[in-house]
Amino acid sequence: MSSQGGPGGRGLGTAVRDRIRERIESGAWRPGHRLPAEPHLASLLGVSRATLREALKVLADDGWITRTPGAGTYVTHRPRLKNNLDVNFGVSELIESMGMRVGTQGLRVYDGPAGASEAARLAIPPESRVFVIERIRTADYEPVVFSRDVIPASIVGEGAQALDSLGQGTLYRMLEEEFGVVVNQGLAEIKPVKADRWTASQLRVPTGTMLLYLLQVDYDDTGRAVLLSHEHHVADAFEITVVRRGPGRNT
Amino acid sequence: MSSQGGPGGRGLGTAVRDRIRERIESGAWRPGHRLPAEPHLASLLGVSRATLREALKVLADDGWITRTPGAGTYVTHRPRLKNNLDVNFGVSELIESMGMRVGTQGLRVYDGPAGASEAARLAIPPESRVFVIERIRTADYEPVVFSRDVIPASIVGEGAQALDSLGQGTLYRMLEEEFGVVVNQGLAEIKPVKADRWTASQLRVPTGTMLLYLLQVDYDDTGRAVLLSHEHHVADAFEITVVRRGPGRNT
DNA sequence: CCTTACGTTTTGTCAGACAAAGCGCCTCCG
DNA sequence: CGGAGGCGCTTTGTCTGACAAAACGTAAGG
Numbered sequence: 001m002s003s004q005g006g007p008g009g010r011g012l013g014t015a016v017r018d019r020i021r022e023r024i025e026s027g028a029w030r031p032g033h034r035l036p037a038e039p040h041l042a043s044l045l046g047v048s049r050a051t052l053r054e055a056l057k058v059l060a061d062d063g064w065i066t067r068t069p070g071a072g073t074y075v076t077h078r079p080r081l082k083n084n085l086d087v088n089f090g091v092s093e094l095i096e097s098m099g100m101r102v103g104t105q106g107l108r109v110y111d112g113p114a115g116a117s118e119a120a121r122l123a124i125p126p127e128s129r130v131f132v133i134e135r136i137r138t139a140d141y142e143p144v145v146f147s148r149d150v151i152p153a154s155i156v157g158e159g160a161q162a163l164d165s166l167g168q169g170t171l172y173r174m175l176e177e178e179f180g181v182v183v184n185q186g187l188a189e190i191k192p193v194k195a196d197r198w199t200a201s202q203l204r205v206p207t208g209t210m211l212l213y214l215l216q217v218d219y220d221d222t223g224r225a226v227l228l229s230h231e232h233h234v235a236d237a238f239e240i241t242v243v244r245r246g247p248g249r250n251t
Numbered sequence: 252m253s254s255q256g257g258p259g260g261r262g263l264g265t266a267v268r269d270r271i272r273e274r275i276e277s278g279a280w281r282p283g284h285r286l287p288a289e290p291h292l293a294s295l296l297g298v299s300r301a302t303l304r305e306a307l308k309v310l311a312d313d314g315w316i317t318r319t320p321g322a323g324t325y326v327t328h329r330p331r332l333k334n335n336l337d338v339n340f341g342v343s344e345l346i347e348s349m350g351m352r353v354g355t356q357g358l359r360v361y362d363g364p365a366g367a368s369e370a371a372r373l374a375i376p377p378e379s380r381v382f383v384i385e386r387i388r389t390a391d392y393e394p395v396v397f398s399r400d401v402i403p404a405s406i407v408g409e410g411a412q413a414l415d416s417l418g419q420g421t422l423y424r425m426l427e428e429e430f431g432v433v434v435n436q437g438l439a440e441i442k443p444v445k446a447d448r449w450t451a452s453q454l455r456v457p458t459g460t461m462l463l464y465l466l467q468v469d470y471d472d473t474g475r476a477v478l479l480s481h482e483h484h485v486a487d488a489f490e491i492t493v494v495r496r497g498p499g500r501n502t
Numbered sequence: 503c504c505t506t507a508c509g510t511t512t513t514g515t516c517a518g519a520c521a522a523a524g525c526g527c528c529t530c531c532g
Numbered sequence: 533c534g535g536a537g538g539c540g541c542t543t544t545g546t547c548t549g550a551c552a553a554a555a556c557g558t559a560a561g562g
Contacts (some may be wrong), residue, residue, distance in 0.1 A: 057309060159270070235442060288513085
């Protein structure tokens, strides 16, 4: 299925892109810093200039670098954020990136037929068998997210007992390591809601507390829906940001 | 500053990328459809294969297409959404894309010194002169967003009287056409809030109504902060979505 | 009828070359 | 001595051609 799943990712250009971005994120190349010229950088990275340029094109398109003919390639002068909805995937990484201890309470795993709405979003036949994972995520032992994850049985097959070991685990890592499913993209719908009685009691907050509700469907690289997540975030616990692409490049 | 500002965007590869994406968005190439082979498609678009591949690389990276060696390039089988936080920029386009009439109420434009917090986010000296635009955006004559836009005087110079004509205009288009400022990227912070007395009266909703608050800073292609926006969205008016990149490509 | 081997098609990567656009340095002139 | 203009170098943008790797369809053989 997946071509190689090697070190960096799928494809040399993607690996080069990640390597360059890591240098920027780590601070080795600070904003305003000028990158080596393309031929030089290509030989440094051990790839051809065409491959390097594919990586640079994506980075420039994402706003990491700015390229001007005759002048050079510079790291864009723009603040970088953690806790970014675009890149941070999963609640565990979100909490860990804030330097807090991540934990799980009230884990509940069961299977059954999918409801009509959830089946439609997962693009599976109604009444198909799905596995459901409900749990409360804690940051420094404080409940911050109540989540309900729905996975089609066709994804996890019969090796579903591994789901029981999600005590503190990352669901995405388990999907990748146990079932060979690599989540490539997710489509999240964001809505502010007030905590109802049940959710409030789970999160140990007063009824009516402000929550951020994320309804998300994740897809693998073939476009197959592999995971549906309902996440109720305690509003004050996180600072959620999104990078938006400007109209200058998106019609 | 900007190199050519031609038809599609800045650069041939970017223009090619937009042309392909338009075909997908318009439905000419539906999910699962196979694109012509690269040499053929390159000649169809009138560019070289290297340029075409830069465009395809970005599209594949953004999840629009899936490429497999030996097989071909296919349009990814994944639902496309309008009202996407990533691509839809500005409230006007958001409302128009939903097929509703966009309008403005209570426009108020004034200038003065920037506050400490706003100056810091715009990366300008404290007390710098800024222009402030406050207005209520309506969809089908119903208030849906109350926004406060802050623009440094250094951006708009002395031609600021143009700001008064924002009756139904798009601020981004005005920035581009009047002042030559192309917004490339924006960083938005999302938070659910309850409407306070003042905001509620502006939006004609009861105090305590659920709102989605977006605090956004926009940057041009050089990384200069050009616009700070506070937006209070009526929660039930929109369906806000975000495309998230999977851990499989971001680590 | 199933399995296997082959060839074709298609994407992935590389190398080299030329054009266009900034930037810095030098020279020339006042 | 100071400023302005021109020249050349550097760097990105684009094109051309080529070969390798991978996947699919087809045909031959058991």
